[in-house]
């Protein structure tokens with residue numbers, strides 16, 4: 001027998017199955033009699049149900065992608081007829097990035113238990129690629145916001161995520177947040193956080209990751225704290241962190257990606273306002289978008305649709321938001337932004353500057369200091385959209401920043417004036433889903449590394465990572481690769497520019 005192959009038997013009909021470790025998947029070959037009768041192993045109702053469509057070779061030779069495999073083991077208790085049970089826990093996945101937990105149970109001859117265990121060790125090395133930083137049996141701190149989204153976060157976690165994490169032998173500690181700010185407190189104050197857990201999983205919208213990054217920034221050993229990977233299960237009305245890292249709003253598929261994720265560095269920004277310093281990982285906005293985000297709380301029951309409805313109402317009303325923006329622009333024209341995107345996309349993770357001890361010093365001071373002389377100042381009495389983002393998708397139907405990259409050291413800034421024709425505003429609005437507004441001449445798209453915004457209206461909304469902030473001037477600057485996220489891919493799940 002090839003050492004990458006083992007033989008097992010289907011239960012109860014005892015058909016012979018050869019399982020071979022291929023490059024990216026286990027190949028299953030059934031004996032002729034099974035193929036003739038079109039029967040497949042228990043836990044595998046048909047050839048299609050036990051494979052991922054992308055790895056489907058033929059009906060006769062189904063396969064299970066290593067990425068989809070959670071665990072495998074041989075039971076120590078012998079079954080009847082001197083046989084032991086081999087079980088493989090895995091997920092079937094679809095092209096739309098949904099996942100369903102499956103279990104394949106086969107029997108093996110008792111005399112082959114040792115060689116089967118050796119085969120399983122080889123399998124698990126491929127399933128969890130340690131050299132790529134993938135940790136098996138992860139110890140996960142799950143932070144659940146019971147009110148996130150439509151209040152279903154806990155039930156979603158229990159039903160769709162926990163079975164997958166259990167099957168992957170993860171160690172789960174669940175904490176339900178009790179009040180706004182609780183997640184930040186937990187992260188700031190937990191002793192030995194970095195020794196206890198392999199990742200923090202936010203079972204929520206984007207509010208809890210925002211709190212987690214701020215909690216990490218307040219820990220005594222900031223440098224070490226920011227090596228803690230953070231990720232999200234999409235259980236809120238806005239779950240942009242997950243949409244960008246996973247490319248799906250399916251909780252089961254996102255759970256598979258948590259199990260298979262490895263730490264990846266990501267840029268994080270500092271924001272100063274009214275004498276305080278905060279961390280922001282996703283976005284800052286004032287004007288129409290903030291109005292729709294914060295000003296549509298009464299439409300929360302609509303889920304993500306509340307953003308779309310809110311924007312449409314304001315575009316039709318030609319709402320404007322006077323402000324002064326001072327900005328340090330790195331790439332201004334569309335061509336420059338495209339070129340920067342393509343250069344940075346290929347840059348390896350190892351080229352990041354070494355992180356200093358403690359929270360990085362602010363290169364450009366705070367919002368209370370003078371604006372640096374080389375910044376460009378834009379005064380606008382008719383601005384409609386001021387939106388700055390660090391990730392392409394702001395929600396699963398809005399790719400506002402198609403050129404955003406995880407660690408290029410820039411934020412992407414979008415400015416749109418309210419004076420453009422209504423037809424153009426509507427065109428921009430309908431092209432945001434696929435990021436096509438990037439090419440509109442009415443959209444100003446910059447890559448920037450720092451800016452300040454001063455609202456000129458008496459009242460209004462400011463939204464930072466989807467959280468409501470005081471309607472006062474604030475200043476933001478980027479820290480390249482400061483944070484760590486847990487992701488199965490080093491890139492964002494967006495097509496780019």
Ligand SMILES: Nc1ncnc2c1ncn2[C@@H]1O[C@H](COP(=O)(O)OP(=O)(O)OP(=O)(O)O)[C@@H](O)[C@H]1O
Pocket residue numbers: 145146147148149150177178179180181182203204205206207208211235236237238239465466467
């Ligand atoms: N137990 C709690 N009670 C009240 N608020 C809470 C609680 N736990 C967390 N929060 C706060 O709820 C807010 C929204 O959280 P989250 O982002 O998870 O949900 P969401 O419904 O998706 O919201 P959004 O889409 O606006 O981000 C955050 O500010 C968070 O701090």
